Amino acid sequence: MAYRDKKGQIEVTFNWVYILIAGAVILLFFFGLVFKQKAVSEQNLGNDLVRIMDSIFTGAGVSEKTKNFIDLSGLADYTLYFDCVDGVGEYGLKGTSARVENEVDPLFAPREIKGTQLIVWSLPYKLPYKVIDFLFVTSSNTKYFLFGGNTGVFDVESFMNSTEGFKRDYVTSEQYKSIDPGKNFQVRLVDLSGDIIGKGKEVPEKLQAMDNNKVTAVVFRGSNQVDYYQKEGERWTKLNYNTPVQIVSLGGERDAAKYAAIFAADDKVYKCNMQKAFKRLKYINEVYSGKAEEMKIFYSSKTFSKECFGYIQEGKPNLIDALSSQANLLQGCFKDNTLSNCGKLIESAMEIKTVNDNLGEKGDCITLY
Amino acid sequence: MTINKKGQMQMTETIAVLFIFFVLLLFGIIFYYKYQQVAVKEKQEELLAARAMDTTLKMLFLPELMCTKREAEPEDNCIDVLKMRQAKATFRKYMSDYYFGIFSYARIRVVDLVDKQELVLYDKEKTKVLDNGTMVGDWEKLEKTYFVVTLRDEIKGQGEARYDLGYIEVGVYS
Structure with a gap:
C-alpha cells in the first residue's frame, strides 16, 4: 500500500511539474507572439x-x-x-x-x-x-x-x-x-x-x-x-x-x-531642395527649346509676317538665345552646391519673360508658355 | 499487469490528445497562411490602384505637358501638343536618371480622338532576362486609368489655339 501511495504521490507531482513546464512554454510562445506582433504592427504603422x-x-x-x-x-x-x-x-x-x-x-x-x-x-x-x-x-x-x-x-x-x-x-x-x-x-x-x-x-x-x-x-x-x-x-x-x-x-x-x-x-535643406528644382528646370528647358524650334519653323514660312520670327530668332533678345543662355547657365549652376552661380538664372528668365510677353502682346504670335 | 494496462491506456490517450492538438495547430497554421496570402494580394492590388491614381495625377499636372496662359497660369486638363512632342524625347533621354522616379514602371499613352492619332509618351516595362539571354516582360497586371483631356495645338490652328478632344491612358505594371 505504502509503495502504491508513494508512486501515486510521484505521479501527481510529476503531472504538476509537467503542467507547469508545458504552461510556461505555451505562455512564452504567446508572449513571443505578442511581442513579435507588436513590432510588426509598429513597422506596419x-x-x-x-x-x-x-x-x-x-x-x-x-x-x-x-x-x-x-x-x-x-x-x-x-x-x-x-x-x-x-x-x-x-x-x-x-x-x-x-x-x-x-x-x-x-x-x-x-x-x-x-x-x-x-x-x-x-x-x-x-x-x-x-x-x-x-x-x-x-x-x-x-x-x-x-x-x-x-x-x-x-x-x-x-x-x-x-x-x-x-x-x-x-x-x-x-x-x-x-x-x-x-x-x-x-x-x-x-x-x-x-x-x-x-x-x-x-x-x-x-x-x-x-x-x-x-x-x-x-x-x-x-x-x-x-x-x-x-x-x-x-x-x-x-x-x-x-x-x-x-x-x-x-x-x-x-x-x-x-x-x-x-x-x-536650414541652408543645407534649402539648397538641396533648390537643386531638385534646377534639375527639373534643365529638363523643362529642353522641352521649351524644342517647342521654340517648332515655332521657328512654323513662322519661317512666308505666310506669316516677320515679326513673330524676329521675336523667336532674330530680335534682341530672342527666344532661342534666351533659352540657350538659360541652359548654359544651368550647367554652371550645377557645378557647385552653394547656388552662388545660380543667381544669373534670374537674368535669363527675365529675358525669356520679355520675349514671351512680346510674342503674346505685341506680335499676337504663339507664346512659349 | 493492471497497472501496465492502465499506463498503456494513458499513453495512448496522451498520444491521441497530442495528435488532435497538432492537427488543430496545423489547421490553424494553414488557415492563417491562406488568410495572409489573400490579405497580401488584396494589399498589393490596393497599392497598385493607389499608384495608378498617383501616376495619373502627376501626369495631369506635369509642367512638361500642361497648357499655360499669361503668367504661366495652368489651364485645367489640357495638354500642350507642341510641348508633348518634345517631352517624349526628354522622358526617354532622362528616363533612368529622373522620370522613372516620377512614373516608375508605367505606360503612358495620349490619344487624339479627333485626328485618331496616338503617342506613347513613356513606357518602362518590368523585365527579366531568361537563361537563353532573351528579355521578357516580368509583370502580372497592367492597371489602367483613363482621363479625358483637351489637346491644344497652335500650329494645327495656324497660329490660333486649336483644341482637340483626347484622353490619357496611364497604365502601371504590377
Missing part, C-alpha cells in the same frame, strides 16, 4: 504612415496653391523627420525604418515635426515658366514670428494672407525681445530687415529655455539672399558659415523661392 504621407504630398503637390490640414492626433507620440542630402530628400518616422526617399519633389520643412496637425501647402515655382511645385510642410505647433518691417524685400501682407491657418505672427521690431514661444514645439524667427538677428546677438529671453535646435531664424539680406541662424545657449550662431544663401526668383506675389526659405529647416 510606420510604413502605412509614410505611404499615406507620400500620397498626401503627391496630391498636395499637384493641386496648386492649396493648403491641407492633416489630423495627426493618433500619432502625437511619434516624431516625423525631414532631411535632404545631395539632392535626395528623405522623410519618415523617427526611430523606425519607415522612410521615403524622394529625388523629385522639393519639400521644405523643419527637421522634425511632433504634433497633432500637419500643414501642407504647395506653391508653383516659376522661372519664368512653371518648373515645379514647392511643397511646404509644417505643423500647428511650429510658430513663425515675422518682424523687421515691410522693407520691400518681402511682401508681409501677402504672406500673412496666404498663410491663414498657420501659426504665424507679425510683430514689431520692438516686440522682438519679448517674443513668447507659448507651448509650441519649435519656433522660427524671420528677420526681414536683416539687422535684428546676427551672429553672437542675444536670443529673446523667453526662448532661451528651449532646446537649441527648436529655435531657429532666417534673416533676409537684400532682395535675394538669406542667412540661417540657430540658438546656441543665449546667443545666435550662424549656420551658413561662408556665403549667404542665394534666392533665385523673379519676385512678385507669393514668391515660392522666398517662402521656401522661411519654411526650410
